[in-house]
Every structure is written in structure tokens, then in C-alpha cells.
Amino acid sequence: MKILTSAQIRSLDQFTIQNEPISSLDLMERASNAFVGWFCNQFVNTRPVCVFCGKGNNGGDGLAIARLLSQLSYDVQVVVADYTPNASDDFTQNLDRLKTHLNLAFISSADQFPTLSSQVVCIDTLLGSGLSRPAEGLLAGIIHKINALPNKVVSVDIASGLYMDKANGENDPIIEPDHTVTFQLPKLAFLLPQNVRFTGEWHVVDIGLSGKYIQELPTPYWFTDKKAAEKLIQPRGKFSHKGTFGHALLLAGSFGKMGAAVLSGRACLRSGVGLLTMHAPVCGYDIIQISSPEAMVSIDKNDRHISQFPDLEPYSAVGIGPGVGQEPVTIALLEELLDQVKVPLIIDADALNILSSNRSLLDKLPPNTILTPHPKEFQRLAGESGDEYERLELARDFAGKYQVIICLKGANTAVILPNGEVHFNSTGNPGMATGGTGDVLTGIITSLLAQKYKPAEAAILGVYQHGLAGDRAAEQKGQIALIASDVVENLGW
Numbered sequence: 277m278k279i280l281t282s283a284q285i286r287s288l289d290q291f292t293i294q295n296e297p298i299s300s301l302d303l304m305e306r307a308s309n310a311f312v313g314w315f316c317n318q319f320v321n322t323r324p325v326c327v328f329c330g331k332g333n334n335g336g337d338g339l340a341i342a343r344l345l346s347q348l349s350y351d352v353q354v355v356v357a358d359y360t361p362n363a364s365d366d367f368t369q370n371l372d373r374l375k376t377h378l379n380l381a382f383i384s385s386a387d388q389f390p391t392l393s394s395q396v397v398c399i400d401t402l403l404g405s406g407l408s409r410p411a412e413g414l415l416a417g418i419i420h421k422i423n424a425l426p427n428k429v430v431s432v433d434i435a436s437g438l439y440m441d442k443a444n445g446e447n448d449p450i451i452e453p454d455h456t457v458t459f460q461l462p463k464l465a466f467l468l469p470q471n472v473r474f475t476g477e478w479h480v481v482d483i484g485l486s487g488k489y490i491q492e493l494p495t496p497y498w499f500t501d502k503k504a505a506e507k508l509i510q511p512r513g514k515f516s517h518k519g520t521f522g523h524a525l526l527l528a529g530s531f532g533k534m535g536a537a538v539l540s541g542r543a544c545l546r547s548g549v550g551l552l553t554m555h556a557p558v559c560g561y562d563i564i565q566i567s568s569p570e571a572m573v574s575i576d577k578n579d580r581h582i583s584q585f586p587d588l589e590p591y592s593a594v595g596i597g598p599g600v601g602q603e604p605v606t607i608a609l610l611e612e613l614l615d616q617v618k619v620p621l622i623i624d625a626d627a628l629n630i631l632s633s634n635r636s637l638l639d640k641l642p643p644n645t646i647l648t649p650h651p652k653e654f655q656r657l658a659g660e661s662g663d664e665y666e667r668l669e670l671a672r673d674f675a676g677k678y679q680v681i682i683c684l685k686g687a688n689t690a691v692i693l694p695n696g697e698v699h700f701n702s703t704g705n706p707g708m709a710t711g712g713t714g715d716v717l718t719g720i721i722t723s724l725l726a727q728k729y730k731p732a733e734a735a736i737l738g739v740y741q742h743g744l745a746g747d748r749a750a751e752q753k754g755q756i757a758l759i760a761s762d763v764v765e766n767l768g769w
């Protein structure tokens with residue numbers, strides 16, 4: 277799915293109105309109906325509702341939603357923030373349609389904020405995608421009052437006060453909803469962890485905006501949903517054999533960190549590779565042979581750290597990093613590997629830290645090498661950034677400069693391609709923030725690279741499947757009990 281800017285969404289809105297054609301009032305009605313469809317599934321009509329409206333089209337949605345919900349026998353109260361004499365046309369028309377509604381109040385001071393029982397569900401339609409400056413005065417007062425309530429809050433399209441595609445100021449008044457129900461497409465703001473308080477759980481409802489026009493609009497930002505991910509999976513032919521699916525080489529582990537190697541090896545095997553060789557220090561030999569009988573082992577001359585790699589000729593992809601440490605012998609190995617490797621490469625964990633502290637190695641990265649840093653590793657690699665929007669730009673610059681693919685790990689891991697495209701992942705959960713899950717991801721992507729997936733596709737699909745396995749594991753064990761081995765065991769293709 278594409279992610280568009282607020283300006284693009286405005287033009288999409290206009291295109292749909294002119295070319296479907298549909299009046300903007302009818303489009304508002306369609307959007308409001310789509311919201312109400314979601315709402316009725318979530319809250320039964322014995323729950324009273326209070327709709328807070330601004331005077332733009334988001335507020336117009338609010339008025340239409342209030343009318344539709346009261347037709348469905350919800351007990352609805354409407355509070356309009358009378359912060360300006362200028363209301364949008366569609367707001368005014370929906371106000372006319374609501375005229376018979378008794379429980380409607382215009383308030384001009386936050387002191388007039390109603391007293392609500394904690395059962396009331398608040399629907400936030402104060403400000404939508406038309407936000408042009410931070411909320412202040414009356415709107416800020418209402419936002420603060422809503423945020424202080426214990427009640428459930430649902431924002432329509434986007435939390436009032438939150439910008440769709442740029443950073444807010446630290447003290448901007450913004451609604452903190454339990455849910456955001458957004459129209460047609462996800463918004464960039466929802467995908468950045470810094471906005472999690474202002475997003476809650478978010479849901480997309482289809483309001484029939486022009487698919488043809490969406491296809492035409494250029495954007496660097498994409499959301500990898502189920503459909504997009506499944507399209508990338510290569511079917512297995514009837515006559516395939518283990519040679520068809522490549523031979524992966526994983527360089528991983530050191531004394532005390534052999535678990536990282538095992539996790540990434542097992543994830544690699546569970547992701548379809550034909551053959552796997554794991555290269556490890558002497559101390560890792562028994563560990564790998566016993567834990568991963570499906571893998572072959574190549575043993576280093578060094579007891580505790582890897583210092584060399586086997587002849588690369590047989591291998592179709594190489595992964596390096598999980599648990600390798602940062603000993604001088606391993607630094608020398610990485611340099612040698614970058615000079616020699618001719619097949620797709622993924623670099624993770626300690627190997628990324630080696631790159632950060634030996635920056636001349638960055639210029640040796642082969643094009644389309646995949647790097648999988650978490651935010652701290654990325655900061656060591658590319659420097660500080662003020663907020664997550666800046667970090668995203670920094671990552672795009674870095675990916676472009678070195679022609680590499682970055683998987684910036686976190687909630688909604690972002691896969692950033694050398695051409696500047698950013699693909700946000702839709703799977704995964706906070707239970708996965710535990711040691712070893714990163715090693716699992718490295719194994720999955722190494723496996724896909726070995727099977728000849730294009731590096732960009734291996735990164736996007738690998739990240740998606742990793743999160744999906746984590747979601748399955750969380751269903752079984754709960755997020756708190758989840759460990760990296762559970763992610764491996766729940767890989768399913």
C-alpha cells in the first residue's frame with residue numbers, strides 16, 4: 277500500500293470528486309459510513325457516544341457520524357468547538373442535516389466542556405488532515421480535557437493536532453486516542469514510534485478514493501501489508517531439488533555468544549534454503565552440530581572468535597554478524613570478506629558495529645548489501661538525528677550514498693532502498709523486543725538471498741515473515757513470555 281502526504285491526499289480527494297464523479301458531501305457521507313461500520317463492530321449501541329467536532333471537514337465527518345450513529349440507536353451527544361466563525365461548506369450542510377438532533381452544544385470556552393460518564397466513547401473530529409499549525413486556545417483546551425478523561429477515545433482520520441507527515445513540536449496539544457480510524461491509506465505519522473501515543477491502534481477503512489489516481493501518485497513511502505508480502509513469495513516448482521534453493525554461508529558466533537549463531541542458523545533453515553554452512557570458532561563446533569543437525573559446520577582456526585572464512589565459491593549468499601564480537605581478527609576478516617565477496621551479503625549486529633568504528637570499510641560495501649541495524653546501531657553508523665522523521669531522511673541519504681539496503685529495526689521496521697524508497701512493515705509486536713530476535717531476522721534474510729530473491733525483496737519479505745512469526749508466537753505464549761526461539765519455531769511459509 278502507498279503512503280501519501282496530506283497534500284497528495286487532498287488532490288486524491290479532489291480527483292475522486294471530479295472523476296468518479298461524486299459530490300464532496302456524498303464522499304463525506306461515504307467516509308462517515310465507513311467509520312460507522314468500524315465503530316459498530318467495536319462498540320455496541322448501549323455505549324453512549326460524545327462526538328467532538330471542529331468546523332472543517334473533519335468536524336463535518338463528526339456531524340455525519342453523529343447522525344448515522346443516532347439512527348442506529350446510539351445515545352449521541354455532539355460538542356462543536358466554536359473556535360472560528362468560518363465553517364467548511366460540508367460542515368454547514370451536515371449541521372443542517374443534524375438540526376433535529378437535540379443534544380448538540382457549541383462551546384466557546386473549555387470551561388463549558390461537558391461532564392461525561394466513563395462509559396461514554398469520545399469520537400475526536402476536531403482537526404483532521406487540514407491541520408496547518410499547532411492547536412491552541414479553545415482547541416488546545418478541549419484536547420487537554422479529552423486526554424485527561426479515562427474514557428475510550430477514537431480519532432477520525434488522524435488524532436486532532438497530529439501532523440500526517442512531519443514532526444510536531446514537543447509540547448503541541450494532540451489527542452491521545454485508543455484507536456485511530458483512518459480513511460483509505462495509512463499515514464506516515466502512524467508508522468513512527470515517536471507518535472505511538474497519538475495513534476493508538478490504527479485501522480484503515482476503504483472510502484473508495486480513485487485507485488487509478490493512487491497508482492499514479494509518486495511516493496517513496498510504502499506499507500507492506502499481507503497482500504504486498506505474499507506477492508513476493510516464490511512458489512516451489514515440482515522438479516526442484518536442494519540445489520535449486522541455494523547454499524547459504526553464515527559467519528556467526530563467538531565464545532559466550534554461540535546462541536546468536538544457532539538462532540540465526542535455525543531461522544535460515546526454516547526459511548527454505550537448500551543448504552546451510554555455518555562458520556564458527558572452535559568453541560562452537562559441538563554446539564552447532566548438536567543444536568542444528570541440518571547445518572554443515574566450517575570451523576575457524578581461532579578458538580573463540582571467527583578470524584577467517586571458507587572459500588566462497590560454493591555459496592549463493594553470505595550473512596555475517598550475529599554474536600561475532602569485535603576482536604581485531606574479526607575486523608580483519610570483515611575487511612577481507614568485503615574485498616572478496618561476489619554474492620549477496622547481509623551484515624548485522626557486531627559486524628555493523630565494526631563498520632561504525634572502521635569507517636573506511638563503508639566504501640567497500642558491495643551495492644545492495646543489506647544492513648539490519650536497530651536504532652542504536654544505526655546511530656553509530658550514520659550519526660544522531662533530532663527525531664524519527666530526521667532519522668528516516670538520514671537513512672535514505674545513507675542508503676543512497678553507499679547504495680545499500682537498510683532494515684531499520686523497531687515497531688514497523690523500515691526497509692530503506694538505495695533509490696530512497698521506504699517500505700514499512702505491518703507485522704511484529706513488542707514481545708519481539710528481546711535478545712536474539714535480530715539474529716533470527718538475519719538468518720531469514722540470508723536464506724532468501726541464497727534462494728536468489730532480489731536483495732530488496734529478500735529484505736522486505738524477510739522482515740514481514742519475521743514479524744508474522746513473532747505475531748504467531750505471541751498468540752501462543754503471550755508477548756511477555758515470547759523468546760527468539762519461539763519466533764524461529766513459528767516461521768511458516
Ligand SMILES: NC(=O)C1=CN([C@@H]2O[C@H](COP(=O)(O)OP(=O)(O)OC[C@H]3O[C@@H](n4cnc5c(N)ncnc54)[C@H](OP(=O)(O)O)[C@@H]3O)[C@@H](O)[C@H]2O)[C@@H](O)CC1
Nearest residue numbers: 289304307332333334403404405406407408409410411433
Ligand atoms: N481527504 C479525503 O479523502 C476525505 C477527507 N474527509 C475529511 O476531511 C478532513 C480534512 O478536512 P479539512 O481539509 O477541512 O481539514 P480539517 O482538519 O478538518 O480542518 C481544517 C480547517 O481548520 C483550520 N485549521 C488548521 N489547523 C488549525 C489549528 N491548529 N487551529 C485552528 N484551525 C486550524 C484550517 O484553516 P487554515 O489552515 O486555512 O487556517 C481549515 O479551515 C479529513 O481529515 C477527513 O476527516 C472526508 O470527509 C472525505 C474524504
Ligand SMILES: [K+]
Nearest residue numbers: 400403434436
Ligand atoms: K481527528
